[in-house]
Amino acid sequence: xxxxxxxxxxxxxxxxxxxxxxxxxxxxxxxxxxxxxxxxxxxxxxxxxxxxxxxxxxxxxxxxxxxxxxxxxxxxxxxxxxxxxxxxxxxxxxxxxxxxxxxxxxxxxxxxxxxxxxxxxxxxxxxxxxxxxxxxxxxxxxxxxxxxxxxxxxxxxxxxxxxxxxxxxxxxxxxxxxxxxxxxxxxxxxxxxxxxxxxxxxxxxxxxxxxxxxx
Numbered sequence: 754x755x756x757x758x759x760x761x762x763x764x765x766x767x768x769x770x771x772x773x774x775x776x777x778x779x780x781x782x783x784x785x786x787x788x789x790x791x792x793x794x795x796x797x798x799x800x801x802x803x804x805x806x807x808x809x810x811x812x813x814x815x816x817x818x819x820x821x822x823x824x825x826x827x828x829x830x831x832x833x834x835x836x837x838x839x840x841x842x843x844x845x846x847x848x849x850x851x852x853x854x855x856x857x858x859x860x861x862x863x864x865x866x867x868x869x870x871x872x873x874x875x876x877x878x879x880x881x882x883x884x885x886x887x888x889x890x891x892x893x894x895x896x897x898x899x900x901x902x903x904x905x906x907x908x909x910x911x912x913x914x915x916x917x918x919x920x921x922x923x924x925x926x927x928x929x930x931x932x933x934x935x936x937x938x939x940x941x942x943x944x945x946x947x948x949x950x951x952x953x954x955x956x957x958x959x960x961x962x963x964x965x966x967x968x
Contacts, residue, residue: 762938765812769935772805773927779843780924784917787850796846803839806880809931810836812938813883820890828882835876841869874909881905884930894937900930 779798786792810832814825849856857865881902888898904926911919 762941764808765815766935766938768805768808768812769931769938772802772809773924773931775799775802775805777921777924777928778802780911780917780920783846784921789912789915789917789920790842790846790856791849793847793850796843796848796850799843799846800840801843803836803843806839807833807836810879810883813887816892817883817886817890821886824882824886828879828886831875831879832883834872835874835879838869838872839876842873845869873912877905877908880908887934892934894933897930897934900926904930 775798779795779802780789782795782798783789783792786795790796810829814829814832818825845857857869884898884901884903884905886898887901888895892898904923907919907923907926910916911923
């Protein structure tokens with residue numbers, strides 16, 4: 754049995770708040786600047802957003818590990834790959850916004866397809882699956898799972914045709930899905946994951962009494 758202690762809880766919770774907020778901020782910056790994936794500020798925010806979303810994926814995978822041990826490991830691997838592509842798109846957006854710069858999105862490059870577009874397609878699929886996993890594992894708040902699925906499915910609808918308005922909506926939905934989860938976790942000192950998963954308060958540590966269940 755493994756334990757996610759106070760520091761890890763705060764890290765996961767903070768990422769669940771910061772990640773989607775940065776995603777929303779990047780889409781707003783893109784809309785106000787040079788367009789989707791063509792703005793320096795939007796690209797910089799996108800880099801940090803996807804670093805935070807990687808931590809979000811780790812936190813969700815740990816939260817559902819007891820209920821879905823094999824699926825959680827596979828979903829984490831795919832989600833990390835997808836978030837890596839998000840970091841790449843952020844850097845590419847900065848380059849595209851520079852004077853005379855061009856983005857890989859507009860280049861006919863097999864390497865760009867392998868490095869950006871293929872893993873980029875994995876991001877929304879993996880986070881939609883993580884949302885399903887949250888719902889199946891009955892992680893509270895229960896609405897976070899379905900909302901994460903909805904946000905993930907709306908994400909490519911915005912980004913494939915480069916629609917700033919839909920991108921803002923999709924990323925706002927990520928905020929609605931993940932921020933309540935992060936706030937809930939900020940109030941929980943420790944998660945025990947694995948068999949017999951539960952949440953313990955500091956006063957319960959060392960006690961033989963059953964603690965509140967996590968899932």
